[in-house]
Amino acid sequence: MDVLSAPGAPAAVGPYSHAVRTGGLLFCSGQVALKDGALVGDDVAAQTEQVFQNVRAVLSEAGLTLGDVVKTTVYLDTMDDFQAMNAVYADAFGNHRPARSTVAVAGLPVGALVEIEVIAEVA
Numbered sequence: 174m175d176v177l178s179a180p181g182a183p184a185a186v187g188p189y190s191h192a193v194r195t196g197g198l199l200f201c202s203g204q205v206a207l208k209d210g211a212l213v214g215d216d217v218a219a220q221t222e223q224v225f226q227n228v229r230a231v232l233s234e235a236g237l238t239l240g241d242v243v244k245t246t247v248y249l250d251t252m253d254d255f256q257a258m259n260a261v262y263a264d265a266f267g268n269h270r271p272a273r274s275t276v277a278v279a280g281l282p283v284g285a286l287v288e289i290e291v292i293a294e295v296a
Contacts, residue, residue, distance in 0.1 A: 181230035183207035186282055191231045199241075199293045201231050203248065205285035217254035217286045221261040224289050232293060240269050241293040247275040248288040258287055 175194040182191055182204065192201040204227040206213050206220035214220035225239075232238055249258060255275065271291075281288050 177231070177235055179231040179234035181233065182227045183210070192235060194235060194295055197295050198243075199232070199235050199237060199295050201228065201291045201293065203246075203288040203290035204228050204231070205282055205288045207283065212283050212285060214286075216257065217249070218257045218261050220286050221258045221265075221289075224287055225261070225265045228289060228291055232291070235293070235295065237293050237295065239266055241296070242266075242269070242271045242291045243294050244272045244292040245274075246290045247273065248278050248281060248290075249275065250278065250281055250286045252277045254286060262289075 176190045177192040177194060177199070179191045185191065185202070186207075189202050192199050204224050206223035207227065208223055213223050229239065232241065247258065247262070249255060
């Protein structure tokens with residue numbers, strides 16, 4: 174197991190790694206809309222934009238892009254935010270369509286509205 178730390182992503186808020194590479198896959202920990210230690214964005218669309226910036230930073234550290242992602246899990250504070258999150262998500266991935274699960278949860282770290290984790294294939 175190869176542990177990855179991405180200097181361009183926010184520091185972990187707990188005892189975990191940004192990502193772990195094993196068996197040809199990169200498993201990325203969930204990202205919320207943290208930047209410079211603070212939650213950014215007043216709505217789910219703005220937070221989703223920041224989440225994707227953070228996800229890109231983690232993937233980049235491994236030499237990967239969103240095009241290498243094979244599976245995502247999206248956690249929403251409320252399913253009422255699905256449409257707004259989905260619009261940003263679709264824009265971020267373009268024509269690439271990894272498998273995805275989306276669930277509403279009782280709460281997210283630091284009061285975030287959205288958290289996204291990804292699994293990417295390592296060439």
